[in-house]
Every structure is written in C-alpha cells, then in structure tokens.
Amino acid sequence: MQLSINRSIFLEELSKANKIIDVRSVVPLLGGILIEVDVDKMTIISSSGTLSYKSVLNQQNSDLEIKEIGRILIKSKHILDMLRKIEDDFIDLTSIENNELRISTKNIEFNINILDSEEYPLIGFREKGVKINIDPKSLKQALNQTTISIYEWNKKIALTGANFKTEENNLIISTTDMHRISYKKIYLQNQNVEDINIIIPYKTIIELPKFIEGAKNIELVASEGYASFIIDNSIFQSNLIDGQYPKVEGVxxxxxxxxxxxxxxxxxxxxxxxxxxxxxxxxxxxxxxxxxxxxxxxxxxxxxxxxxxxxxxxxxxxxxxxxxxxxxxxxxxxxxxxxxxxxxxxxxxxxxxxxxxxxxxxxxxxxxxxxxxx
Amino acid sequence: MQLSINRSIFLEELSKANKIIDVRSVVPLLGGILIEVDVDKMTIISSSGTLSYKSVLNQQNSDLEIKEIGRILIKSKHILDMLRKIEDDFIDLTSIENNELRISTKNIEFNINILDSEEYPLIGFREKGVKINIDPKSLKQALNQTTISIYEWNKKIALTGANFKTEENNLIISTTDMHRISYKKIYLQNQNVEDINIIIPYKTIIELPKFIEGAKNIELVASEGYASFIIDNSIFQSNLIDGQYPKVEGVxxxxxxxxxxxxxxxxxxxxxxxxxxxxxxxxxxxxxxxxxxxxxxxxxxxxxxxxxxxxxxxxxxxxxxxxxxxxxxxxxxxxxxxxxxxxxxxxxxxxxxxxxxxxxxxxxxxxxxxxxxx
Missing domain, CATH: 3.10.150.10 (DNA Polymerase III, subunit A, domain 2)
Structure with a gap:
C-alpha cells in the first residue's frame, strides 16, 4: 500500500472511526481500524461489534493519490497523535513488510507497528431497507433533547434505547425511564414515508451526534435488526434492540x-x-x-x-x-x-x-x- | 455577626482562602475557613498547617457594611457554589445561633450549617523579618519557570523546595532534581537588599502563583522558619525547609x-x-x-x-x-x-x-x- 492524502481530512475520518472502538472488546482485533485501499478509493472501517462505521475517501473528497493498493489494520491512538502534531498539508502512507506503516512528509518519517489485517472480521453494511431522509441538524438536536430520559441500565430492555417511529409525515423519537418521558416530532419533507418502528440502543444515540456534525445529508435505512445512517460518504450502523416500545403518548x-x-x-x-x-x-x-x-x-x-x-x-x-x-x-x-x-x-x-x-x-x-x- | 458585602469580591477572597485547605488534614477544623468580623473589617483566615492565608476586607475594598461583629467557622464548598450561582451584586451574611450562616438577597435565603469556631487553632502571621519587594509579574513568571526542576518526593529534603537567595541586587531562585537545574535571576530595583538564603517548599511554589494574579505589590518577609508573602491586603505564609541548598552555579x-x-x-x-x-x-x-x-x-x-x-x-x-x-x-x-x-x-x-x-x-x-x- 502506498498513497498520498490530505492530512486533516484523513485525521478527521480516522478520528470518527476511532470513536466507536471499544478497547475492552472480547475480539481484540476490533481494537484496530481497517484501511482498505483500492485503485480509486480508500475505505476506513471500524466496529465495536454493535456499532460499525465505514467511510469512503477518494481523490475528490480527500486529495487521495494511490500508488499501490493494499489492506492494513492499524492501532489508531499513536497515529492520531502524530497526525495532529504534523503540520504538513499532505502525508504519504506506505506499508512496509505487512508489519509497519510509514507516515512521512518531506522532513518527517514515522514508522509504526501495525496489526494483522488477515484476521479482521468481515463487517456487513446494510444499505437496503425502509429509508427516510432526515435533516442532519434536526436529528442532532432531537437526539440531544431525548437522550436524557434513557436509563442505559433499565431492567426493561426495550427502554434502554430510543424509539424511532414514523407517523403520517413525521419521525417521532421517544424515550422514557419510567420517571420522565422525552417526546420529539420531526417533520419529514418531500418524501413518501414508510412505516418504521424501531428501538435504537442508548450507546448509538450517544455516539451518533458526533458523526452528524457538518453533515449535508442523512438517510436512515431500517432493515432486519439494523439501523444504518448513511451520512454523506460514510455509514454509521447500529444493531437494534428487540422488543415492543410502549406507547408513551397514552400517559x-x-x-x-x-x-x-x-x-x-x-x-x-x-x-x-x-x-x-x-x-x-x-x-x-x-x-x-x-x-x-x-x-x-x-x-x-x-x-x-x-x-x-x-x-x-x-x-x-x-x-x-x-x-x-x-x-x-x-x-x-x-x-x-x-x-x-x-x-x-x-x-x-x-x-x-x-x-x-x-x-x-x-x-x-x-x-x-x-x-x-x- | 451581620453584614453586607460585595458578592464577587467576597467570592474571590474566599476562593483564595479555600485553595490552600487540605481536606485530609489531621486537624479536621483546618478544613474550615475562619471569618472574623470586627467593627471596621472582616478577616478571612485559612491554613493547611504548613501554608496559611489571611485576607483583610473593609468598606473601601469590598463595600463591607458591618451591622454586628462576630466570628464564625465555615465549610466553604457549598458556600462558594452558592456565591457563584447568585447574580446579585451584594449579599447579606447573618450568623444564626452559632450553628448556621444565612446568605441572603432580596429574593434568596440560603441557610447553611457551620462549624464551631471556638476550637479553631490560633494561626500566627509573621510580618517582621528580612524584607524584599518583588515585582508580582516577575515573581509569577520566575515560579513557573523554575517549578519544573523540583521533584517533590526527592530523598534529599533540601531539594524538595526552591532556593531563594539574594546576591548583590538580585533575587536568585534555583531548583534542581539532580537531572536538571532551573536558575532564575530577578533584579530588585530601588532597595537595599539584605541577605536571604531560604528553601521554600514545592507545595508553596505551586500555590503561590494563584495568589499573585492581579496583585499590585508583593513583599517577601523571611523570618525564622517562615516566609510570608504580603500581597496587597493579604498574607500568604509558608513554612520553610530546613537545610543547606547546594550551590548549583558550580556545576x-x-x-x-x-x-x-x-x-x-x-x-x-x-x-x-x-x-x-x-x-x-x-x-x-x-x-x-x-x-x-x-x-x-x-x-x-x-x-x-x-x-x-x-x-x-x-x-x-x-x-x-x-x-x-x-x-x-x-x-x-x-x-x-x-x-x-x-x-x-x-x-x-x-x-x-x-x-x-x-x-x-x-x-x-x-x-x-x-x-x-x-
């Protein structure tokens, strides 16, 4: 693998991928971030098991210039530190003998140990299902307004997440811990809204706003057991919580x-x-x-x-x-x-x-x- | 005790007094701050045993209006919180039956439990000894520049502090942990400089800059076993470390x-x-x-x-x-x-x-x- 890329954009995407990593994961390799470089694009993938993230970079969105394709698995912490400290606009990335990544600029050469990408599990990203378009700012605000009423350790499993459902041309997000209820209605413009009624885990609700910042478009794709948020050139995907969410309007x-x-x-x-x-x-x-x-x-x-x-x-x-x-x-x-x-x-x-x-x-x-x- | 005072100035002085308190002190009452109100002034006193602080407020510097003299010992944490949250310019302080302090404004009444001031130890503040005037900004900068080379847990006790000594018309501050030395010379203007050669503990060197912020004048008074910094209307006093500090210039x-x-x-x-x-x-x-x-x-x-x-x-x-x-x-x-x-x-x-x-x-x-x- 050999390429040149815009440092700050690569840093930003790697930071996002890094956010969902669970360093205490039972699958140690999930502590890594997978970088797949094809002839025309770089794909950055990370997963905590229940949350997965994929971002696609190309020449247009990140000045990517690929000299050699490849696939590596990195531990991100020290790489993120270094990318923050470097001041050059562009960096070169080169994999060396499958166990080192070289990050270099005109004056700097940083060689860092990497993991074995062969063992990284295959992460499936679902882009088919019932779809709705949501305005990014409205979604971010709604998440912040409703998170407060979720008690992550609630004994009623259904209540450990947020209920997303459609009603006429609205997306309704509701949360409750039995002591309080948050209820938010977002009007969905210019679309035929199909029926959705899903429960998205607390952890997803907490992390999702960090991925929405500055986004132009968001499409929510609900499929069997999954919610995928397609955010511009990336996908943020979450497992769903099984179960029936109570009708909070009734109380x-x-x-x-x-x-x-x-x-x-x-x-x-x-x-x-x-x-x-x-x-x-x-x-x-x-x-x-x-x-x-x-x-x-x-x-x-x-x-x-x-x-x-x-x-x-x-x-x-x-x-x-x-x-x-x-x-x-x-x-x-x-x-x-x-x-x-x-x-x-x-x-x-x-x-x-x-x-x-x-x-x-x-x-x-x-x-x-x-x-x-x- | 009954009085009215400028809220933000009282808050600021109480915050300073609070900084040196050691909540794990072996003398539990040292966890409190003593407020003594006389006919024409309020004195705020706190001590950690090795560090002591005294600040004198009066009509001129804090809009103090005394209706009744008195002496109380307070636990500062919740009082500081409340003083920060209140927005009124002035507050009334009233002691009630020796076990409560009332903080009140037109719409607010906060009654808080206080400690027994009778048991608070007598703190002696030394204002006599060898004196030098130091420019507050220069001192603050010098402390920040020399702190790095003190290792608080050094086995050589003399090295757990900073050496302050006078040489011709200079104050020389030096610190070392045996791996590095910091050496700073401050020129003392317009004064006859007497001989000083003392070792001030690390903890004092760390805390002192917080008390210098915004000060107009600082006078260092060195006496047997103590260094007192007279900072405008307050005194910040520290125990000294016994011993002979090495001549670092030699190396x-x-x-x-x-x-x-x-x-x-x-x-x-x-x-x-x-x-x-x-x-x-x-x-x-x-x-x-x-x-x-x-x-x-x-x-x-x-x-x-x-x-x-x-x-x-x-x-x-x-x-x-x-x-x-x-x-x-x-x-x-x-x-x-x-x-x-x-x-x-x-x-x-x-x-x-x-x-x-x-x-x-x-x-x-x-x-x-x-x-x-x-």
Missing part, C-alpha cells in the same frame, strides 16, 4: 389546572441555586409552591442546610394553588432541552406529571413525574 | 563546543512529534544528531515504532559534530519556560549537560543532563 396528561410561562434560562438559574448537593451524591428534591404572584422554590438537605427563592417572573393561567416536588436533576435536564426558549409548564396536581413544551409549540414535550419525598 | 558548564540558536516554538513542535509515548508511561529518550546543516531528531520505542525528523531551522557555532540523548520530558519542559523566544542550546559533549538560555540574555538558565540510554 400524557391532557387537562391542566395551572399553566405557567417562564423564560427557561431564568428559571434554570433559580433551579440551579436550589439544587443543593447532598453528601451521598443523590439529586435534591425541589419543592415548588405556586401562588398567583410568587413561585416559591425550596430545598432542604439535612446535612447542608436549606434554600428558598421567590421566583416572580412568570405568567399564570389557573387557580395558583399548587404544591409539588421534583427530582432536581430530572426537572433541570428537561428544561435545558428547550435551549433558552420561553416555555410552558403545565400542572394537574401534586401527584401528576408536569408537561413542558415551548410556548405555543409541541414538537418537543418533556414529561416529568413528581416525587413524593421531601 | 554549570562554562565552555561549549557547539551552540545552536533556534525558535523555541518551532523546535518544541519537532520535539513534541518525536515524543512517542511508551506503554509503561515513561518519557521517551530523544536522540539528537547534530551536523552543520541538519539536526536529526530521533526516537525509537520498541512497542510502538520509530520517528525521525530533519530539523533545519537553526544557526550554529561550532564544529557540528555531536550526538546526544535526552529525556524527552525534561528537554521539552526546559524549553517551554522560554515562552516562544529565540533560544540558545549550548553543548559540550554527549556526557555533559546542555545549557539553555534566551539569545543574548542569561537571567534564566535551564540546564539538562543527557541520558545514556536509547
């Missing part, structure tokens, strides 16, 4: 006694002050006492002390008579997903979940159950 | 066979590329082969690979015939202290230390012994 309260409208940024600052840490690391219980004029925000943590703030910057619809407790972490995480917008908090009573949405819009809903302690 | 090579002049920033980049990490975490050995035209920079780490760069951007005085090995960490740390300036590296032979200084200036010298491995 949303529909009628409310008190709705308050607040600037989410200001309200978060108050909640953050009230969020007294406890020595055992558990989240504080925040007590909200609503009146027509003042929302009293209170916490009391025995070993530290107590806090009370009079929050007044809200408007209210309702009788202004409510006392309710929340897990401070859950409430803050839910409100943060609205990114500083004006939001509505809709209450029923002290035992029912609060429903939070952006003022006059319901594409994103955060539902948080109250706690009965404190 | 500096004086005559050289080869002197090269390089841009320290460019040379550092090459050294950083050559700095291959090894699996056991030890620093690589960097081999320098000097010729008249090219400085070959090489490393070889068995389990990773090898590196060679041809560094050409230097001028040379000498025969251009030298091969020498260095601990890559020691060489880089020494060169970094020159902050991007043009520097001279002066060599004798492969067994003698290199002397590094800024081109045409010797207020700062870094001396690094070669290694014989690699």
């Amino acid at each position: 949303f309260p529909k009628e409310f006694t008190n709705t308050i409208t607040v600037d989410s940024r200001k309200f978060l600052k108050t909640l953050s002050r009230a969020d007294l840490p406890s020595d055992d690391g558990l989240a504080a219980t925040i007590n909200l006492k609503l009146t027509k004029e003042i929302l009293f925000v209170r916490t009391n943590v025995a070993e530290i002390g107590n806090f009370e703030e009079e929050f007044k910057e809200f408007s209210i619809q309702g009788d202004g008579d409510l006392m309710i407790n929340f897990n401070s972490k859950f409430l803050q995480e839910a409100i943060k997903t609205f990114e500083g917008e004006e939001i509505e908090l809709k209450f029923v009573n002290s035992a029912k979940a609060v429903v939070i949405n952006k003022k006059n819009e319901d594409n994103l809903k955060q539902v948080v159950l109250p706690t009965f302690l404190g | 500096f090579p004086k005559e050289f066979t080869n002197t090269i002049t390089v841009d320290s920033r460019k040379f550092l980049k090459t050294l950083s590329r050559a700095d291959l990490p090894s699996d056991d975490g030890l620093a690589a050995t960097i081999n320098l082969k000097l010729t008249k035209e090219i400085l070959f920079v090489r490393t070889n780490v068995a389990e990773i690979g090898n590196f060679e760069e041809e560094f050409k951007e230097f001028s040379i005085q000498g025969d251009g015939d030298l091969m020498i090995n260095f601990n890559s960490k020691f060489l880089q740390e020494a060169i970094k202290t020159f902050e991007g300036e043009e520097i001279e590296l002066k060599f004798v032979n492969s067994a003698k230390a290199v002397v590094i200084n800024k081109k045409n200036e010797d207020n700062l010298k870094q001396v690094v012994l070669p290694t014989f491995l690699g």
Whole structure:
C-alpha cells in the first residue's frame, strides 16, 4: 500500500472511526481500524461489534493519490497523535513488510507497528431497507433533547434505547425511564414515508451526534435488526434492540389546572441555586409552591442546610394553588432541552406529571413525574 | 455577626482562602475557613498547617457594611457554589445561633450549617523579618519557570523546595532534581537588599502563583522558619525547609563546543512529534544528531515504532559534530519556560549537560543532563 492524502481530512475520518472502538472488546482485533485501499478509493472501517462505521475517501473528497493498493489494520491512538502534531498539508502512507506503516512528509518519517489485517472480521453494511431522509441538524438536536430520559441500565430492555417511529409525515423519537418521558416530532419533507418502528440502543444515540456534525445529508435505512445512517460518504450502523416500545403518548396528561410561562434560562438559574448537593451524591428534591404572584422554590438537605427563592417572573393561567416536588436533576435536564426558549409548564396536581413544551409549540414535550419525598 | 458585602469580591477572597485547605488534614477544623468580623473589617483566615492565608476586607475594598461583629467557622464548598450561582451584586451574611450562616438577597435565603469556631487553632502571621519587594509579574513568571526542576518526593529534603537567595541586587531562585537545574535571576530595583538564603517548599511554589494574579505589590518577609508573602491586603505564609541548598552555579558548564540558536516554538513542535509515548508511561529518550546543516531528531520505542525528523531551522557555532540523548520530558519542559523566544542550546559533549538560555540574555538558565540510554 502506498498513497498520498490530505492530512486533516484523513485525521478527521480516522478520528470518527476511532470513536466507536471499544478497547475492552472480547475480539481484540476490533481494537484496530481497517484501511482498505483500492485503485480509486480508500475505505476506513471500524466496529465495536454493535456499532460499525465505514467511510469512503477518494481523490475528490480527500486529495487521495494511490500508488499501490493494499489492506492494513492499524492501532489508531499513536497515529492520531502524530497526525495532529504534523503540520504538513499532505502525508504519504506506505506499508512496509505487512508489519509497519510509514507516515512521512518531506522532513518527517514515522514508522509504526501495525496489526494483522488477515484476521479482521468481515463487517456487513446494510444499505437496503425502509429509508427516510432526515435533516442532519434536526436529528442532532432531537437526539440531544431525548437522550436524557434513557436509563442505559433499565431492567426493561426495550427502554434502554430510543424509539424511532414514523407517523403520517413525521419521525417521532421517544424515550422514557419510567420517571420522565422525552417526546420529539420531526417533520419529514418531500418524501413518501414508510412505516418504521424501531428501538435504537442508548450507546448509538450517544455516539451518533458526533458523526452528524457538518453533515449535508442523512438517510436512515431500517432493515432486519439494523439501523444504518448513511451520512454523506460514510455509514454509521447500529444493531437494534428487540422488543415492543410502549406507547408513551397514552400517559400524557391532557387537562391542566395551572399553566405557567417562564423564560427557561431564568428559571434554570433559580433551579440551579436550589439544587443543593447532598453528601451521598443523590439529586435534591425541589419543592415548588405556586401562588398567583410568587413561585416559591425550596430545598432542604439535612446535612447542608436549606434554600428558598421567590421566583416572580412568570405568567399564570389557573387557580395558583399548587404544591409539588421534583427530582432536581430530572426537572433541570428537561428544561435545558428547550435551549433558552420561553416555555410552558403545565400542572394537574401534586401527584401528576408536569408537561413542558415551548410556548405555543409541541414538537418537543418533556414529561416529568413528581416525587413524593421531601 | 451581620453584614453586607460585595458578592464577587467576597467570592474571590474566599476562593483564595479555600485553595490552600487540605481536606485530609489531621486537624479536621483546618478544613474550615475562619471569618472574623470586627467593627471596621472582616478577616478571612485559612491554613493547611504548613501554608496559611489571611485576607483583610473593609468598606473601601469590598463595600463591607458591618451591622454586628462576630466570628464564625465555615465549610466553604457549598458556600462558594452558592456565591457563584447568585447574580446579585451584594449579599447579606447573618450568623444564626452559632450553628448556621444565612446568605441572603432580596429574593434568596440560603441557610447553611457551620462549624464551631471556638476550637479553631490560633494561626500566627509573621510580618517582621528580612524584607524584599518583588515585582508580582516577575515573581509569577520566575515560579513557573523554575517549578519544573523540583521533584517533590526527592530523598534529599533540601531539594524538595526552591532556593531563594539574594546576591548583590538580585533575587536568585534555583531548583534542581539532580537531572536538571532551573536558575532564575530577578533584579530588585530601588532597595537595599539584605541577605536571604531560604528553601521554600514545592507545595508553596505551586500555590503561590494563584495568589499573585492581579496583585499590585508583593513583599517577601523571611523570618525564622517562615516566609510570608504580603500581597496587597493579604498574607500568604509558608513554612520553610530546613537545610543547606547546594550551590548549583558550580556545576554549570562554562565552555561549549557547539551552540545552536533556534525558535523555541518551532523546535518544541519537532520535539513534541518525536515524543512517542511508551506503554509503561515513561518519557521517551530523544536522540539528537547534530551536523552543520541538519539536526536529526530521533526516537525509537520498541512497542510502538520509530520517528525521525530533519530539523533545519537553526544557526550554529561550532564544529557540528555531536550526538546526544535526552529525556524527552525534561528537554521539552526546559524549553517551554522560554515562552516562544529565540533560544540558545549550548553543548559540550554527549556526557555533559546542555545549557539553555534566551539569545543574548542569561537571567534564566535551564540546564539538562543527557541520558545514556536509547
């Protein structure tokens, strides 16, 4: 193998491939990244077993000039370090006797030991199945807004992932840990949307946003047991979770006694002050006492002390008579997903979940159950 | 105790007092910060046993308004968190029944448990002794430039600190771990300089720069067993290390066979590329082969690979015939202290230390012994 390539693009693609590698994998060779060089392209492949990544580089997207084809398996850590430290625009890559890779520029020569590519498992990438196109920015935002309600170690396996389903011309992403629900609707433009109803693992939901950054197009391909995200010139593929995801819409309260409208940024600052840490690391219980004029925000943590703030910057619809407790972490995480917008908090009573949405819009809903302690 | 104070100034002073606290102290109350309020001032005191800090706040420097004098001992962590989160310019502090402190503003009331101030040990601050005035910026820079050569766990106790001594009208700070020496001269303006020759502990050298930031004046007071740094309205005081510090000037090579002049920033980049990490975490050995035209920079780490760069951007005085090995960490740390300036590296032979200084200036010298491995 011998070639020349744009250093920063190669570095970027190798970094992405590196992100999903599980160094504690039971298959040690999965700790490596496979580089296959053909007459007209370089393919970079990595896999953790459940997540796999493939990126195709060519003359056009990375100034690739191939002098000799080949196939090598590299350990990426030191190569990434070196690629970051080199300042030249282009680098030469040469494999030497199947056990070394040479990275060189005019003044630099770095020879690094490589792995045996013969033993690397064959990774199948699925590009056929039910397809939908998703706007990259909307998807990234939706993932960040819904991740909070997944508990990775939930005993109900179906809940250890995010539910992606289509409904009319919408993609609906929902997550829940039984204490809270995140529900996001993305409108899918200009396409015939086929039925999808799949559960994508937590780990995938966490990693996927890192691969979307700067992407122009994303196509989700759902096939038996797999979801493949075709992101420009690369594929990010995940196993699916088997099972039936609960219909979370069914548990949303529909009628409310008190709705308050607040600037989410200001309200978060108050909640953050009230969020007294406890020595055992558990989240504080925040007590909200609503009146027509003042929302009293209170916490009391025995070993530290107590806090009370009079929050007044809200408007209210309702009788202004409510006392309710929340897990401070859950409430803050839910409100943060609205990114500083004006939001509505809709209450029923002290035992029912609060429903939070952006003022006059319901594409994103955060539902948080109250706690009965404190 | 009852008073009102400027929040951000109180936060800043409390943060400083908090920096030296050792939470694992054998005297548990030293985990607290003492606040003494008199008719016209507030004194903040903290101590780790070997390091002590005192800061005096008054109406002029912190908008302090005292309504009732008093003395309390606080645990600072949650108070600092709260002071950071509050946005009001001023806060009220009130002690309640000797076991709570109330921090309040118009809308906020935070009651926090405090410690028993009766048991807090008496800390003596020494302001009498041999005095020198040091420019704060010069001192801060000097500390950062010399810290690298102290090995905190050195078996020779004298070497676990920095030597401060006066010579003519200079303060000389020197440090060594036997493998390298840092030597810095600060010219002391407009004063009669008395004799000082003390050893200040590593921990003090590490912490002191954090207290100098933004200071207008610094006076070092050396007394029996103590060094006190009077920094504007505060005192930072340290125990001294007993013993005689070696005369490091004696071991500096004086005559050289080869002197090269390089841009320290460019040379550092090459050294950083050559700095291959090894699996056991030890620093690589960097081999320098000097010729008249090219400085070959090489490393070889068995389990990773090898590196060679041809560094050409230097001028040379000498025969251009030298091969020498260095601990890559020691060489880089020494060169970094020159902050991007043009520097001279002066060599004798492969067994003698290199002397590094800024081109045409010797207020700062870094001396690094070669290694014989690699």
